[in-house]
Amino acid sequence: MIKVAFVGGGSFGTALSMLLGKKGYKVELWDRDLEVIEEINTKRTNERYLKNIAIPENVLASNDMKSVIGGAEYIVLAVPSHVIRLIAKQIREFVKPGQIIVSIAKGIEETSLKRLSVVISEELSENDVVVLSGPSHAEEVATESPTTMVVTSTNMEAAQKVQDLFMSKHLRVYTNSDIIGVEIGGAVKNIIALAAGVSDGIGYGDNAKAALMTRGMHEIIRIGTKLGGHRTTFSGLTGMGDLIVTCTSMHSRNRRAGILIGKGYTTDEAIKEVGMVVEGITACKAFYTLKEKEGVDMPITDVLYRILFMGLNPKEAVNALMTRDKKDEIYID
Incomplete structure (x- = not known):
């Protein structure tokens, strides 16, 4: 079974983890907030970020970064743009070559003015980086309202894999090489x-x-x-x-x-x-x-x-x- 790791338990990370959980994948989500982790694992909710939403049983949360990332084919960085480099540095010791990194943050690095995919690639140079973007409020993804997104990468074969990963009857994903x-x-x-x-x-x-x-x-x-x-x-x-x-x-x-x-x-x-x-x-x-x-x-x-x-x-x-x-x-x- 394909395992997907999410780094960050905010609204969009949670919504996408739910989507993949409902598709039958093994999903593990890391967050630093122990209250968020406990709520997801026991109540199957994340009320701070998504109100009145039930999280599938096969989405598990943990604050053990090594365990969450270990064995995952895809690692989704669901954190704000200003901590992308910090998080990439933190996970570097646990990431193995071949694991595909998916970024859903939107922005550029304030200090270097570099695009986030460039920042991630600098820290995780042995991994393909795929950007998942588009008009997609977490609240509507979580309630399975029809949504469209786009994936892009410097390696479009990796992008197509991510396209297949997230495609569902509620989420249509396009590719764009730009x-x-x-x-x-x-x-x-x-x-x-x-x-x-x-x-x-x-x-x-x-x-x-x-x-x-x-x-x-x-x-x-x-x-x-x-x-x-x-x-x-x-x-x-x-x-x-x-x-x-x-x-x-x-x-x-x-x-x-x-x-x-x-x-x-x-x-x-x-x-x-x-x-x-x-x-x-x-x-x-x-x-x-x-x-x-x-x-x-x-x-x-x-x-x-x-x-x-x-x-x-x-x-x-x-x-x-x-x-x-x-x-x-x-x-x-």
Whole structure:
């Protein structure tokens, strides 16, 4: 029987572990929180991250990293982007050549500005790394609502194996060989979703959100193609698809945090209220630095950075966006 190890017992890791458990795989999940582990193993729930969801009996949790990883054909890194390198370092002594590493985090490393698959490969150089991304709220995956995702890798044979692993009647998985585009699209959309939430929090309407999402897509394409991604990727699941779901749903912690900030909460207060990692905040800081380094125009990212880290009033930020010099809509290179 195929064994799959999950490193991280948050919402999405738990949801995907449930999916594989229901497919009949042997699933073991590592988490550092002993209360989460105890709850999963005894009550078959993880209420902190997924409310009113029953976890299959063949999904077992443990804080023994070596035991969880041992014998697994696939290791899913279900941890936030800012700890990806740390976790990769921690598991390195237990990982064997041939085990496929699956990353579901979205972002780039703040210090090096490297894509997460690159970070993982630097720490686990003898293993194929596959990125699983797309418009997929954990809450809906857990309740078996129809969902589509995409896998990518520098080794597409490994990606196809992961595609087969996760495919089910509720989750349709596509392949895309553009690993740069997939990763950048998944990361930058969190910034735009955070900005869309700010707009909602201020009290602006659908017109403003449509503008943010459309112009936000231009920013995703600008930085994505500058870094080597293919333009067509951003019209797919990890670009437009992920942008739509994250900007419009209350499942989105990025949007929820943005709403609070738009209502006057500080960044720290919003994070505390949401109660989970808000990837768009970390991504905004990293991509602000990256856009400056690469000379890429990303005005939404720019003003959001000033809101989050420099105290700019959200309404003043909108005014700054609306009163920029006039330009042609389509020219985005």
